[in-house]
Amino acid sequence: MVEDEAAASDSLVRELLRHGYEPVTVATGAEAMKMCGDVELVLLDLELPDVDGLEVCRRIRSDSQAAIIAFTDRSSELDRVLGLQAGSDDCMGKPYGFRELMARIDAVMRRVRPRPAAPGGEPEVLSHGPLTIDVARREIYVERELIEVTRKEFDLLHYLASHPGAVITRQRLMADLWGNPAAHPLGSRVTRTIDTHVSALRSKLGSSAWIQTVRGVGFRFGREAG
Known part of the structure; x- marks a missing residue:
């Protein structure tokens, strides 16, 4: 989770822990780009103090197979589209509800996790x-x-x-x-x-x-x- 606001970060960590996740938090884009190779999902606030969030998103996407859900303080369609074009799997406006976030996490992970082929099903x-x-x-x-x-x-x-x-x-x-x-x-x-x-x-x-x-x-x- 890439979030520079401590209060928002702490609140979300508590909820994710309650739902069985193992969140790791960083506050800067530079830290995020170093750690992204070891995680399944990145929750990325695009408003970062050190590096442009869209550039962080692009770098993570080029270096990692982790799923990415981006967040933007700007709620226009253009800003969400820019997040998708930068490589995120989903992009949400802030503020958002936790139940909606969980639903989007579930949807994204269903799409990106490889599913084993059933006998007689899709060829490998x-x-x-x-x-x-x-x-x-x-x-x-x-x-x-x-x-x-x-x-x-x-x-x-x-x-x-x-x-x-x-x-x-x-x-x-x-x-x-x-x-x-x-x-x-x-x-x-x-x-x-x-x-x-x-x-x-x-x-x-x-x-x-x-x-x-x-x-x-x-x-x-x-x-x-x-």
């Missing part, structure tokens, strides 16, 4: 020509070369590859990968969030053919890269 490895998606290890390979991706980029490609041939709408992507679509209205800024992830994936995969745009609707996984 998806292969499409030169593209391999190792679901268990959360790794992507093209021509056996490991491609470095963020967690959201992995989730997006895996989701599309799990529905080959199907057109997946932007609304469905936002609801299933970002959660709580009511909290993230699909305005132009949130649409750009999805487009940014798609663009980054195409660049890293070396071809735009893996993710095809269906204009005005959404995206479709391309089985073969041209």
Whole structure:
């Protein structure tokens, strides 16, 4: 938990302990970036005394697989969208209710924790020509070369590859990968969030053919890269 206000930090720690969590608190962005590799979830106040909170979010996302819930004192849609674009899995305005926070923690952790494949269920490895998606290890390979991706980029490609041939709408992507679509209205800024992830994936995969745009609707996984 990254929070520089001691009173708010102490109150939240007590509640998290009561619910079975093992919270570790830091007061600065610099401390957060050092410790993020050893935790499952980061609760990140974006208003920090030393480093811009959005930059802290970006650094944690690039270095760690930890889930991130960000908080902003500014309640505008733009500020929440900036938090999502920086790599958070959810972004809440302050003040917030503890029960809502717990519900969002549960929702985020359900999305990011890998689930073992049941017998006859989802395969642990998806292969499409030169593209391999190792679901268990959360790794992507093209021509056996490991491609470095963020967690959201992995989730997006895996989701599309799990529905080959199907057109997946932007609304469905936002609801299933970002959660709580009511909290993230699909305005132009949130649409750009999805487009940014798609663009980054195409660049890293070396071809735009893996993710095809269906204009005005959404995206479709391309089985073969041209």
